[in-house]
Amino acid sequence: MAAIKLDGLTKVYPGGVRAVDDLTLTIPDGEFFALLGPSGCGKTTLLRTIAGLEEATSGSVRIGDRDVTHLPPGKRELAMVFQDYALFPHMTVVDNISYPLKIKGLAKDDRLGRAVKAGDELSLDGLMQRRPAELSGGQQQRVALARAIATHPQVFLFDEPLSNLDARLRLEARTFLKRLQRDLGVTTVFVTHDQAEALAMADRMAVMDAGRIRQVGTAREVFQRPASTFVANFIGSTPMNLLSGVVRGQAVNVSGQIVQLPGDARQHVTDGQDVVVGVRPEYLSLSQSAADGALRGVVAIVENLGTASLVTLESDGFTVAATVADGEEPAIGTDAWALPIPGRTLVYRREDGELVDAPVVAAVA
Amino acid sequence: MQALLDNLDRLWSGFLTTLGMSVAAAVIATILGTILAAFRVSPLPPLRALGATYVQLVRNTPLTAVFFIVIFGLPAVDVTFQNFFIAAIVALSVYTAAFVCEVVRSGINSVSTGQAEAARAIGLTFGQSLRDVVLPQAFRSVVPPLGNLWIALVKNSAIAGGGFAVADIAQLAPSLARDNPAQVLAIFGGIALAYMVITVPSGIAVGVIERRTAILR
Numbered sequence: 069m070a071a072i073k074l075d076g077l078t079k080v081y082p083g084g085v086r087a088v089d090d091l092t093l094t095i096p097d098g099e100f101f102a103l104l105g106p107s108g109c110g111k112t113t114l115l116r117t118i119a120g121l122e123e124a125t126s127g128s129v130r131i132g133d134r135d136v137t138h139l140p141p142g143k144r145e146l147a148m149v150f151q152d153y154a155l156f157p158h159m160t161v162v163d164n165i166s167y168p169l170k171i172k173g174l175a176k177d178d179r180l181g182r183a184v185k186a187g188d189e190l191s192l193d194g195l196m197q198r199r200p201a202e203l204s205g206g207q208q209q210r211v212a213l214a215r216a217i218a219t220h221p222q223v224f225l226f227d228e229p230l231s232n233l234d235a236r237l238r239l240e241a242r243t244f245l246k247r248l249q250r251d252l253g254v255t256t257v258f259v260t261h262d263q264a265e266a267l268a269m270a271d272r273m274a275v276m277d278a279g280r281i282r283q284v285g286t287a288r289e290v291f292q293r294p295a296s297t298f299v300a301n302f303i304g305s306t307p308m309n310l311l312s313g314v315v316r317g318q319a320v321n322v323s324g325q326i327v328q329l330p331g332d333a334r335q336h337v338t339d340g341q342d343v344v345v346g347v348r349p350e351y352l353s354l355s356q357s358a359a360d361g362a363l364r365g366v367v368a369i370v371e372n373l374g375t376a377s378l379v380t381l382e383s384d385g386f387t388v389a390a391t392v393a394d395g396e397e398p399a400i401g402t403d404a405w406a407l408p409i410p411g412r413t414l415v416y417r418r419e420d421g422e423l424v425d426a427p428v429v430a431a432v433a
Numbered sequence: 434m435q436a437l438l439d440n441l442d443r444l445w446s447g448f449l450t451t452l453g454m455s456v457a458a459a460v461i462a463t464i465l466g467t468i469l470a471a472f473r474v475s476p477l478p479p480l481r482a483l484g485a486t487y488v489q490l491v492r493n494t495p496l497t498a499v500f501f502i503v504i505f506g507l508p509a510v511d512v513t514f515q516n517f518f519i520a521a522i523v524a525l526s527v528y529t530a531a532f533v534c535e536v537v538r539s540g541i542n543s544v545s546t547g548q549a550e551a552a553r554a555i556g557l558t559f560g561q562s563l564r565d566v567v568l569p570q571a572f573r574s575v576v577p578p579l580g581n582l583w584i585a586l587v588k589n590s591a592i593a594g595g596g597f598a599v600a601d602i603a604q605l606a607p608s609l610a611r612d613n614p615a616q617v618l619a620i621f622g623g624i625a626l627a628y629m630v631i632t633v634p635s636g637i638a639v640g641v642i643e644r645r646t647a648i649l650r
Contacts, residue, residue, distance in 0.1 A: 121550055142556020154551035158569045167565070168555040219555075 070132030070145075070222040070255060071097045072118065077127035079110075079117050079279075087113035089279035090127070095257060095272075100249045102270035103259045106302065110279040111259045112227060118257065119148050119225050131222055142171070146223040147216035151231060153208050155200040155215075162187065162196040165215045172219065186218035206237050213245075217252065224249070226258035230265060242268055263303045267291060275299045293414065297421040300346050300414070306378055309352070309388045311345045311363075312418060319361075320345050320415070323385025327408065328361045333415040336425045342418035349378055351412035352390035355405050356398055362405035363388050367398045381406060436613040437623040443605055447594070448627055451601040454518065455587045455631070458525035462586070463579075465526060466533025471563055473538050484534065491531035496589055500524045500597055521593035529586050536578045540571030573646045580639030584632045591628070602627045 072095040079088040087110045095101045103111040116122040118129055120141035128137045136144045147168075155164050166183035174182070187196055190210040200208055209229070216224060229245060230238045246269050249256050260266050266273045267287040274281045275290060275298075283295040294300035300308040313322035315337045320327045327345050329337070337343060358364070365381025365388060376391045381404055390406045398404045415424045437444060472484030491499070503524040504517065514520040544567050552562035572579075594604030606624045610617045 119554060121553060140556070141554045148551075148554045150547055150551060150554075152545075152547055154545075154547040156548065156551075156566055156570075158573070171556050171561065 071095060071130075072223060072255060072257065073128075073130040074118070075128045075130070077114070077117060077129060078125045079113055079122055080125040086279050088117060088124075091279070091281060092127075093274060093281060093284065095255060097255055098253045099255055100246065100269060100271045101255075101257045102266035102273035103257060103276060104263060104266040104273050104302075105261065105276035107261060109276040111261075111276050113279075114276070115148075115225050115227055115257060115259045118223075119146060120144050121148075144223075145221050146225055147219050147221040148225040149209075149212045149216050149227065149229055151228040153200075153212035153232070155208060155211055157200050160197050160199055161192060161203070161211050164200065164211055165218050168215060168219050182218045182220075183214075186214040189217065190214045205233055206241065209233065209241065213248070221254065224254050224256040224258075226256065228259055228261070230260070230262075238265075245269060264305055267303070275302060292412075293423075294346070295423055295426065297344055297346065297416050300416075304348060304350075306349045306373070306389065306391065308346050308348050310416075311347075311386050311388065313343055313345055315339055315341045315343055322363070323383065325363050325383065326361065327363065327413065329415065330411065330413050333424050337415065343424065344416040344418050344421070346414040346416060347408045347412060349389040349391045351409045352388070352406040353409060354379060354390045354392050354396075354398065355407065356402065357405065359405045359407045362407035364403060364405050367400050367402050367404050370397045370400065379404070436609050436616045436620055440605070440609060444602070444623075444627060447600060447602040447605045448630070450518070450599065451587070451590055451594070451603070451628075452631060454522055454525065454593060454599065454601060455583075455590050457522045458529060458590070459583055459586055461522070461526035462529035462533050462582075465530035467537050467568070469530060469534035470537035470541060471560075473534065474541050474563075476559060488531045488534055491528060492535070494528075496524070496528050497592055497596065499528045500592055503527070504597055517593070517597050517599045521590070521597060521599050525586060525590055525593070528589070529582060532582050532585075533579070536575050536582060537568075537571060539578075540573075540575035541567055543574045544570045576639060576643040576646060580636065580642075583639075584635055587631050587635070588628060 074091055074093045077088055077091045078086065080086050089110070091114065103114055105111045113122060117124050120136065120139060124137055128135055130136065131144060131146065156167065159167060162180070162183050165186055166179040169179040169182060184196070187193055190213055192207070192210055192214055195203060195207060200211065203211065209232070230241050233241055242265065258269070270287060272284065272286050273290060275283045277298055283290055283299045290299065290303055294303055294308070297310055300310060311322045311327070313320040313327065315329070317339065318329055318334060320329060320343055322345060355362070363381070363383065365383035367379060368382040368387070369380040371378040372394075373391065376393055377397045378389055378391055379397060380387055380389045388406050416422060417424055469484045469487055472480040473488075475481055500521070504520050507513070514523060548566055548570065549562055552566045557566065590601065591603035593599035594601035598604070602624055606621055609620045613620065
């Protein structure tokens, strides 16, 4: 078991693309950590650099008390599960699981013993003599996991572990992976572009963009208090309402309507400052009668989300979405008022998209 | 036809010579060609250059010229062979290896890069990954083109008898035709048939091997 420490890690590809840009991050021992971000944000490159499949341009990677920056992947005591599993198609399941142990120099009996044990843990008994192509996607994933587990690594690295499964299986695998990680207690880093996956599985996550980390935190922190409009946009299955406005006294003027400034934000803004008000649809209560401090609009669209509906209000200059319990949807074309739940409104600076209480960082040229 | 039947013993011994020469050259060419293919995908640029140069030089030289170089050229630099049979095997091996190299390389390229990466992640060296992970998959996907090379090799071996005094099937044809000018068509037809005795079953065998070794990916 070991913590992962990245210090100033940078990966520049030939041609000058900075896929990972001066990244410093500590993942404590035993944590289930997600790297989350849109395609091209550098999350997979970061994982591959930790794995040693990519050479770091500068900075260091430490696993436990060892500096592994310049070690080949096989010497880092980690196990990687690939997006397409990369099982060896010409080997049986048991050979797939035990082959890495052979490379590590284990005696034949030990190899077989460990392979069978890992196979049992992942309910692969009965499939051990099959070839990967004779298995379902979910079974293949479990073989890939068994192959990783059998080596007793210090760290697991999962690249998009659920993306090759169908939607139904994905939910099961999510629960399964989380339990497996908890049982084994091995520090695990996984890459995903699916924010719901990261929120559901990870103890903590890093939201990445353009090779940099935009926010690190628990699911709750990142969901309730996104550090920037970028994160706010990315996290949440329904996008956060981001309304441009101007500070006027104790409130923000959004295209002529008024949103109260949260108490803690007032001291960080000046009158007349351009800001963006962020509030999640889940944190807006919708009513059909006028309410103080609520945003008024005309009901334009109602989307069914299953147990709730997403109602989009249109107003002069902006649209705002709010969720309502099923059965309480207002009629299309009627007026409605969306009132922010106290303490759930966030205010961002318009110029850099950061929370107003964040320190101002000089723009990097 | 009678001429062939009268010389069945010579035909049989020529047949064995052709078969022996082809099998020996096929084994050597497969080993050499696979090593060259490994060079061509190696992480070391000098090895890659070596493999590419070999292929370009040999593949673009006529086989007859390769025979001339091996049999008459090499002795000039004190490289000699016990007899024409050995020399013919060398010439055929050197020539066919260039084609084997390219076929195996295309097989290697057909293996997804994820396989080699998984191998690296496990801790395999380049050589181990090639031997245990990449080549077993690569060979399975190139059974048909390797079969083609084998058939071409059997027929190419006729140059050894036709031009260089190896007593194979092909050498029999001109001498029999000289002695029995009236039967020339039957003689050459019979000689061609003798090659087919090797190549046609080979083609069938290749199909069987392809099905047996196929793996789903």
